[in-house]
Amino acid sequence: MVRRPGRPAAREGAGRLRVPAYAKINLGLEVLAVRDDGYHELRTLFQTIDLKDEITLIERPRGIRLTCRHPDVPDEAGNLAWRAAEELQRRAGVRRGVEIRLDKRIPVAGGLGGGSSDAAAVLLGLDRLWGIGLGPEGLLPLARRLGADVPYFLFGGTALGLARGDEIYPLLSQVRADVVVVDPHRPLSTAAVFARLDARLTPRQNSYTIQRFVASSLRGEVSFRGLRNDLEAAALEEAPDLEQRMSRVRAVLEREGAVLASLTGSGSAFFGLFERRGSATRAQRALASEGFTAHLARTLTARQYRRAWVGSFGERGRSAGRTRC
Ligand code: ATP
Secondary structure: OOOOOOOOOOOOOOOEEEEEEEEEEEEEEEEEEEOOOOOEEEEEEEEEEEEEEEEEEEEEOOOEEEEEOOOOOOOHHHOHHHHHHHHHHHHOOOOOEEEEEEEOOOOOOOOOOHHHHHHHHHHHHHHHHOOOOOHHHHHHHHHHHHOOOOHHHHOOOEEEEEEOOOEEEEOOOOOOOEEEEEEOOOOOOHHHHHHHHHHOOOOOOOOOHHHHHHHHHOOOOOOOOOOOEOOHHHHHHHOHHHHHHHHHHHHHHHHOOOOEEEEOOOOOOEEEEEOOHHHHHHHHHHHHHOOOEEEEEEEEOHHHHHHHHHHHHHHHHHHHHHHHO
16 A cells, blocks of 8 residues: 555644544435345445534554444444554554544444444544545545445445445535434344345346436436335334334325435435425424434535535645545
């Protein structure tokens, strides 16, 4: 791995950086086949939203430490963010260490990509803090090794994900919408949901809805019609207790005018996409009054995502960001 001259972090003072790790939703997710290596061939539309974890990186002379107060999130080496730091340190031949403080706000095991986003945030943040200077493109091979969703979080925004979801193609038209995310507090294992999908007897149909979305977005038209998540039935098979709540959530979101209402990833979080803030707010209030945990959020375009990053690097990062990010 080639090291390029990097720049030190500025905002939190030398040797300390606070970085955001945003959640994603899948606007559509199609499972095309099982590959020879056991992974699934996917076609998905990723979208970042402004629901986020906060990560503080503090330089140490050596060693990697990670602390997180969330009961369902592992400390230290079990955490994907820790592994990201360790991989980068090893591959870039860095001698310095880091303390990672993770303030977890993204629901865990909800299909919102929290662990993957934390890992990408640590890669981008340490690339800056340790002065390595690889940038998002240079970090791609490392991100791929950490997990299928990690590469996407190096870029964010509206993007097409192919192969394992780790081949990323940012779209020209970026979605701008309000989002209501419902957390049913029911962690779902991604592996278990995919295993259910594989056991289903019905052959998968290639629906082309994502292809249509991408093609029409080139003309500046965005229509969410027909987009769906192929994992929804398998997720409900894995967690039948969710079925009633999910149909109630979908009904409320659609009643309030959601242009798309769907499970994200392998679940269990559910979201509604709105073209008007007022409708999203009404949906969020209606769901909260029925006892659901519903978060109001906004989509982030790739540019907004990059700006949030460069902003967290401070003034010196801003000038570097113009040429590199
Ligand atoms: P995936 O589809 O990759 O499983 P997800 O969005 O459904 O992602 P995550 O919130 O990333 O779910 O958590 C998946 C599992 O990863 C959890 O059970 C958790 O114990 C473990 N994990 C490891 N590191 C993290 C992290 N930084 N944040 C959240 N979970 C983590």
